[in-house]
Amino acid sequence: MKTDMSDKRWAKVYPELGTGPVPAEPYISPEYFALERERVFRRVWLNMGRVEEIPQPGDYLVRDLAVCNASIVLIRGDDGVVRGFHNVCSHRGNKVVLDERGSCRGYLTCNFHSWAYDSQGQLKWVSDEENFFDLKKSELGLTPVATDVWEGFIFVNLDPQPRESLSTYLDGVTGQLAGAGFERLALAHVYRVDERANWKIALDAQNEVYHLPFQHRASFPDVFVLKDNRYTRLLDVRFFRRHSVYSCELNPSHTVTASEELVARLDTAATRCRLPLIGDFDFYAIFPNFVILLFRGAANDFFMTYNFWPLAVDRTVWEIKIYFPPAETAGQRIGQEYAKCRLRNVLQEDAAAHETIHAGLASRAKTHVLFQDNEIQIRHFHKVLADQVGVFQEG
Amino acid sequence: MSHGSLPPSFRSLERFNAWALAKEGDRIRKRRASTMEELRELYDALMPQMEAIVAYLDQFSPAHLPEDAQRLLWLALSFVEVTSAVELYGQPEVRNGLDDPTRFRPVE
Numbered sequence: 001m002k003t004d005m006s007d008k009r010w011a012k013v014y015p016e017l018g019t020g021p022v023p024a025e026p027y028i029s030p031e032y033f034a035l036e037r038e039r040v041f042r043r044v045w046l047n048m049g050r051v052e053e054i055p056q057p058g059d060y061l062v063r064d065l066a067v068c069n070a071s072i073v074l075i076r077g078d079d080g081v082v083r084g085f086h087n088v089c090s091h092r093g094n095k096v097v098l099d100e101r102g103s104c105r106g107y108l109t110c111n112f113h114s115w116a117y118d119s120q121g122q123l124k125w126v127s128d129e130e131n132f133f134d135l136k137k138s139e140l141g142l143t144p145v146a147t148d149v150w151e152g153f154i155f156v157n158l159d160p161q162p163r164e165s166l167s168t169y170l171d172g173v174t175g176q177l178a179g180a181g182f183e184r185l186a187l188a189h190v191y192r193v194d195e196r197a198n199w200k201i202a203l204d205a206q207n208e209v210y211h212l213p214f215q216h217r218a219s220f221p222d223v224f225v226l227k228d229n230r231y232t233r234l235l236d237v238r239f240f241r242r243h244s245v246y247s248c249e250l251n252p253s254h255t256v257t258a259s260e261e262l263v264a265r266l267d268t269a270a271t272r273c274r275l276p277l278i279g280d281f282d283f284y285a286i287f288p289n290f291v292i293l294l295f296r297g298a299a300n301d302f303f304m305t306y307n308f309w310p311l312a313v314d315r316t317v318w319e320i321k322i323y324f325p326p327a328e329t330a331g332q333r334i335g336q337e338y339a340k341c342r343l344r345n346v347l348q349e350d351a352a353a354h355e356t357i358h359a360g361l362a363s364r365a366k367t368h369v370l371f372q373d374n375e376i377q378i379r380h381f382h383k384v385l386a387d388q389v390g391v392f393q394e395g
Numbered sequence: 396m397s398h399g400s401l402p403p404s405f406r407s408l409e410r411f412n413a414w415a416l417a418k419e420g421d422r423i424r425k426r427r428a429s430t431m432e433e434l435r436e437l438y439d440a441l442m443p444q445m446e447a448i449v450a451y452l453d454q455f456s457p458a459h460l461p462e463d464a465q466r467l468l469w470l471a472l473s474f475v476e477v478t479s480a481v482e483l484y485g486q487p488e489v490r491n492g493l494d495d496p497t498r499f500r501p502v503e
């Protein structure tokens with residue numbers, strides 16, 4: 001069947017992304033995964049969390065990045081600066097910080113022989129120092145990792161010489177979300193799902209709205225379907241070099257359940273939290289594995305983040321964080337709980353699909369997958385990834 | 396005030412005291428361990444009370460709720476927790492979720 005391009009909105013705007021099938025091999029190939037580890041995850045900026053997680057000098061956070069074979073400690077120095085270090089002792093390589101988060105009063109101390117580092121990573125104490133040889137403490141601090149903060153989001157880059165700064169890397173995302181004021185909202189809920197799926201299967205499944213009226217028909221029957229349209233359509237999609245944002249509108253006349261109607265009545269909190277949304281729902285895919293989702297609320301907007309952390313070619317931890325404005329009234333608190341529960345339903349359905357998709361592709365029944373016009377942002381992601389990895393590119 | 400009690404005006408809801416749970420994980424577990432009849436009973440009893448509950452709770456600053464009001468809020472959150480089961484799924488758990496739903500884990 002010859003394709004009629006006249007109604008294909010996005011392929012016409014972004015012809016360089018092509019329209020053909022995309023190879024399935026990168027989803028399941030251990031060799032490809034090994035390349036992703038080296039050429040993607042060890043070379044680009046990766047989101048670790050937000051500055052509010054370590055508000056005080058001495059507060060620290062440890063992220064074990066299996067995909068990079070690394071453990072990173074993020075610590076706010078006594079000078080207020082957030083820094084990242086390899087969580088590896090200069091003496092004989094022990095893991096210095098063993099807990100996931102905490103606050104050090106002065107020093108991070110290695111358990112093995114008690115070497116101690118200050119909040120800026122400098123080595124300050126060596127037990128039985130006189131028995132060492134030519135020890136230069138000033139040169140034996142924790143190994144720094146390039147660390148930078150954008151709009152409160154902490155990023156690290158494991159490349160010893162990052163090829164570009166964080167703001168260059170983020171490109172137009174910085175302008176699009178400049179001054180968003182994410183710090184006005186507080187981390188309210190965290191979920192972690194250990195999935196039997198490749199990280200890209202999980203990310204791709206979230207990076208489109210085509211599936212919503214089908215996979216989530218029980219949970220959100222018609223929330224995203226536009227009135228005159230049986231299928232979802234993107235309101236907008238924009239690309240910022242490696243990154244993308246898609247937006248869509250909610251159906252203003254979607255079926256309202258009794259509890260939804262009730263909660264809308266209960267939540268009478270004054271409007272004070274607006275985020276710079278393009279549509280009613282914006283999905284920023286920050287290459288490679290970070291997502292910021294903005295939601296338009298009747299009175300107050302909110303946001304979520306996803307981090308997809310590969311453990312192996314077929315295992316991923318999907319980390320989900322929900323941020324709400326601090327609730328000022330009981331009605332608002334209940335409204336937030338309600339929004340969270342409805343979202344959680346959908347995310348549970350998504351998690352299950354990530355695994356069934358992975359199983360299907362792992363069977364090698366299909367050599368390629370297909371993307372329609374409203375999935376162009378996934379096509380973009382795969383092009384960026386292929387460019388970064390430098391193999392498996394097809395014309 | 397006996398341990399576990401609700402504010403005096405909501406004593407009629409005390410039969411649901413076991414639902415006054417502080418943690419999301421506990422509310423999820425309770426929902427999963429309940430029959431649809433139990434979920435519907437909670438839903439039907441709380442639905443007409445929710446406006447009164449919110450009005451009651453709003454006398455206090457959300458950060459400084461008295462103990463019995465705190466339990467009332469937790470009970471209201473359990474109401475929220477069961478709404479999807481009652482209104483959408485007709486079963487305690489989401490349809491087409493993970494083989495083992497406990498793998499979708501709140502970090503608390």
Ligand code: FES
Nearest residue numbers: 089091092110113
């Ligand atoms: S390895 Fe850390 S003090 Fe010896």
